[in-house]
Amino acid sequence: MIMSESMQSSVGIxxxxxxxxxxxxxxxxxxxxxxxxxxVKVVLADKGYCGSSGATAPSGTGVWYIQPDAEARLEAKxxxxxLGGQLAENAWMNRVLDKAYERMHHLxxxxxxxxxxxxxKSVVRGLQGPEYMKxxxxxxxxxxxxxxxxxxxxxxxxxxxxxxxxxxxxxxxxENWEVRAGAVVIATGGCAFxxxxxGCNVLTGDGYLLAAEAGAEMSGMEFSNAYAISPxxxxxxxxxxxxxxxxxxxxxxxxxxxxxxxxxxxxxxxxLQGRQVFARLDQAPEEIRPRLRVGQTNxxxxxxxxxxxxxxxxxxxxxxxxxxxxxxxxxHIVNEDCGTAVPGLYAAGDAATRELxxxxxxxxxxxxxxWAMSSGSFSGKGAASYAKSLGTRSSExxxxxxxxxxxxxxxxxxxxxxxxxxxxxxxxxxxxxxxLFRTEQGLVSSLERLDQLWKEVRATPITLDNRAYKFREAxxxxxxxxxxYRSARFRTETRGMHKRVDYPSLxxxxxxxxxxxxxxxxxxxxxxxxxxxxxx
Amino acid sequence: xxEIVSESxxxxxNLCVSVCPTNVFDKVxxxxxxxxxxxxxxxxxxxxxxxxxxxxxxxxxxxxxDLVEEELLEENGLLGSYREKIGWxxxxxxxxxxxxxxxxxx
Ligand SMILES: Cc1cc2nc3c(=O)[nH]c(=O)nc-3n(C[C@H](O)[C@H](O)[C@H](O)COP(=O)(O)OP(=O)(O)OC[C@H]3O[C@@H](n4cnc5c(N)ncnc54)[C@H](O)[C@@H]3O)c2cc1C
Ligand code: SF4
Ligand code: SF4
Numbered sequence: 001m002i003m004s005e006s007m008q009s010s011v012g013i014x015x016x017x018x019x020x021x022x023x024x025x026x027x028x029x030x031x032x033x034x035x036x037x038x039x040v041k042v043v044l045a046d047k048g049y050c051g052s053s054g055a056t057a058p059s060g061t062g063v064w065y066i067q068p069d070a071e072a073r074l075e076a077k078x079x080x081x082x083l084g085g086q087l088a089e090n091a092w093m094n095r096v097l098d099k100a101y102e103r104m105h106h107l108x109x110x111x112x113x114x115x116x117x118x119x120x121k122s123v124v125r126g127l128q129g130p131e132y133m134k135x136x137x138x139x140x141x142x143x144x145x146x147x148x149x150x151x152x153x154x155x156x157x158x159x160x161x162x163x164x165x166x167x168x169x170x171x172x173x174x175e176n177w178e179v180r181a182g183a184v185v186i187a188t189g190g191c192a193f194x195x196x197x198x199g200c201n202v203l204t205g206d207g208y209l210l211a212a213e214a215g216a217e218m219s220g221m222e223f224s225n226a227y228a229i230s231p232x233x234x235x236x237x238x239x240x241x242x243x244x245x246x247x248x249x250x251x252x253x254x255x256x257x258x259x260x261x262x263x264x265x266x267x268x269x270x271x272l273q274g275r276q277v278f279a280r281l282d283q284a285p286e287e288i289r290p291r292l293r294v295g296q297t298n299x300x301x302x303x304x305x306x307x308x309x310x311x312x313x314x315x316x317x318x319x320x321x322x323x324x325x326x327x328x329x330x331x332h333i334v335n336e337d338c339g340t341a342v343p344g345l346y347a348a349g350d351a352a353t354r355e356l357x358x359x360x361x362x363x364x365x366x367x368x369x370x371w372a373m374s375s376g377s378f379s380g381k382g383a384a385s386y387a388k389s390l391g392t393r394s395s396e397x398x399x400x401x402x403x404x405x406x407x408x409x410x411x412x413x414x415x416x417x418x419x420x421x422x423x424x425x426x427x428x429x430x431x432x433x434x435x436l437f438r439t440e441q442g443l444v445s446s447l448e449r450l451d452q453l454w455k456e457v458r459a460t461p462i463t464l465d466n467r468a469y470k471f472r473e474a475x476x477x478x479x480x481x482x483x484x485y486r487s488a489r490f491r492t493e494t495r496g497m498h499k500r501v502d503y504p505s506l507x508x509x510x511x512x513x514x515x516x517x518x519x520x521x522x523x524x525x526x527x528x529x530x531x532x533x534x535x536x
Numbered sequence: 537x538x539e540i541v542s543e544s545x546x547x548x549x550n551l552c553v554s555v556c557p558t559n560v561f562d563k564v565x566x567x568x569x570x571x572x573x574x575x576x577x578x579x580x581x582x583x584x585x586x587x588x589x590x591x592x593x594x595x596x597x598x599x600x601x602d603l604v605e606e607e608l609l610e611e612n613g614l615l616g617s618y619r620e621k622i623g624w625x626x627x628x629x630x631x632x633x634x635x636x637x638x639x640x641x642x
Contacts, residue, residue: 048557058580201578235598302596
């Protein structure tokens with residue numbers, strides 16, 4: 001048989017494993033290590049490069065690392081409990097605090113270069129992204145895990161018993177890849193809607209779409225409108241140091257009420273009116289400035305390159321959407337292994353909901369990093385034992401692809417449409433007056449357009465070439481926006497980061513989770529939050 | 537966005553091609569890599585950190601392409617400046633070990 005060139009190049013890789021991890025950020029790499037530790041065969045596929053890709057690698061993270069001391073732990077648990085609208089759960093917070101504490105000490109043992117105290121002992125501190133993720137890649141390889149870089153997953157494979165692998169393309173060769181596995185962990189990060197927030201353009205909600213196509217649900221998708229302060233000209237959405245900022249108009253007068261925590265709305269309202277807001281870190285005491293420069297080198301990078309002194313010069317700022325990356329919504333988890341409702345399918349990190357530990361308040365700054373390492377660990381172990389329980393049967397399964405859009409080897413005109421769909425979704429989710437300040441009217445009109453867009457996405461066949469994942473990203477963002485806004489419409493109150501202009505206060509009767517799901521038809525239902533209240 | 541692959545410095549190791557999360561570069565047989573899809577660049581600076589010879593320059597402007605001159609960057613000590621700051625490269629200590637890391641909240 002004579003094969004056409006495109007057929008030849010698409011033959012690609014076919015592998016079998018016990019556990020397949022999709023996504024190689026902190027959650028995916030911890031999942032890979034934990035699964036490998038159970039003695040099973042693990043493959044990890046990343047859209048970019050495991051070690052540099054995702055939100056943590058270029059950013060770095062403060063970690064919810066709390067000494068196992070009752071008082072300190074209680075304080076830590078209470079810190080976001082009210083802010084998060086009482087949606088966190090005590091038992092989950094305890095598990096995550098324990099696991100993150102353990103993992104941070106493992107990192108010290110495994111070679112993360114923490115600073116040393118006078119006696120030469122490692123002192124655990126926040127993690128610098130490049131260093132952390134370089135180490136994680138090394139450890140994953142050492143554990144015998146096979147890594148497929150530049151290999152976005154395009155669809156899950158399943159039979160009537162559940163999920164059994166995934167399929168994708170290799171963007172640097174155009175080949176297809178397929179991994180058959182007893183269990184799959186989705187660790188694809190959150191969705192920041194291509195806003196150019198630091199490291200986030202690979203985070204387009206792909207895992208949500210994959211999971212939903214297999215029948216899994218989402219939770220807390222109304223908590224998806226985290227916006228980060230950043231210089232308007234740069235990608236550095238590092239927000240911690242804005243606690244030292246004053247905010248000004250161009251003429252040097254103060255923007256009343258603007259601030260890095262609660263005052264972000266004030267910044268947003270000014271930007272909406274076309275008034276540029278400027279920041280200057282003039283409240284940082286002179287003596288701590290050298291320490292700030294050491295603590296977050298990337299924060300200062302754009303300023304240094306442009307000759308700006310952020311402590312003395314005013315610079316223009318904007319708010320970049322980080323969606324569910326620093327929001328908390330994600331795949332609904334139904335057990336302590338971070339399993340979903342679909343057999344064989346697990347979720348970890350930003351791909352999963354983080355309401356369990358921080359409710360509807362942001363997971364940024366500490367909780368997300370702790371969640372990534374602990375949920376990665378739980379899911380990797382859980383997936384490994386599930387895969388073991390399947391025995392050898394898994395290799396004989398008749399699996400089929402689950403993509404809602406048809407994936408084909410034929411030429412299509414899909415490529416040309418991708419940009420339009422991406423722009424259309426961005427136009428619904430980026431604007432502050434739609435997503436930050438939500439109203440019934442705004443949500444309804446956005447949903448009308450997004451539903452229409454989904455129909456178009458659904459009807460478009462995708463050519464399986466090295467750009468195929470771009471269209472799947474557009475599809476995932478469309479689906480994500482629809483779960484977000486359906487949930488936001490359902491929650492007729494203001495809770496956590498979800499702000500309804502038409503329902504500005506918290507409604508005690510809505511202290512429940514919103515579980516959303518479905519693709520052609522999106523639905524939302526409520527689910528009770530554990531009654532076990534965190535008591536001060 | 538990524539602006540420069542220095543012809544005079546690049547040793548054609550293609551590490552940047554491997555580590556770029558958004559696959560901006562293309563490898564070229566017997567030559568230095570090309571910036572093939574600049575508009576996909578997410579301004580994450582990771583390629584710069586991995587380049588062993590400081591041959592790359594990522595402009596902090598994430599919103600559009602800038603005109604930059606290699607000579608000027610070199611003069612201002614900007615090539616490889618991020619890698620130096622985080623303490624990557626032979627003979628350097630990772631900044632994560634800096635004694636100031638022990639103080640206050642970072
Ligand atoms: C600027 C910034 C600062 C932050 N600071 C903090 C902080 O101080 N403290 C804190 O707790 N949290 C912080 N966060 C949040 C934190 O970075 C994330 O919660 C964390 O990175 C989540 O880890 P993850 O592994 O789930 O996802 P990520 O690290 O985002 O990794 C996801 C991976 O999945 C891959 N992927 C995506 N789609 C596919 C696909 N289809 N197929 C295969 N692979 C795919 C991506 O390439 C990526 O490698 C910050 C976030 C940002 C943006
Ligand atoms: S990493 Fe640096 S030296 Fe290596 S190919 Fe890229 S530019 Fe050249
Ligand atoms: S800055 Fe990041 S996205 Fe841009 S070329 Fe370098 S590694 Fe790739």
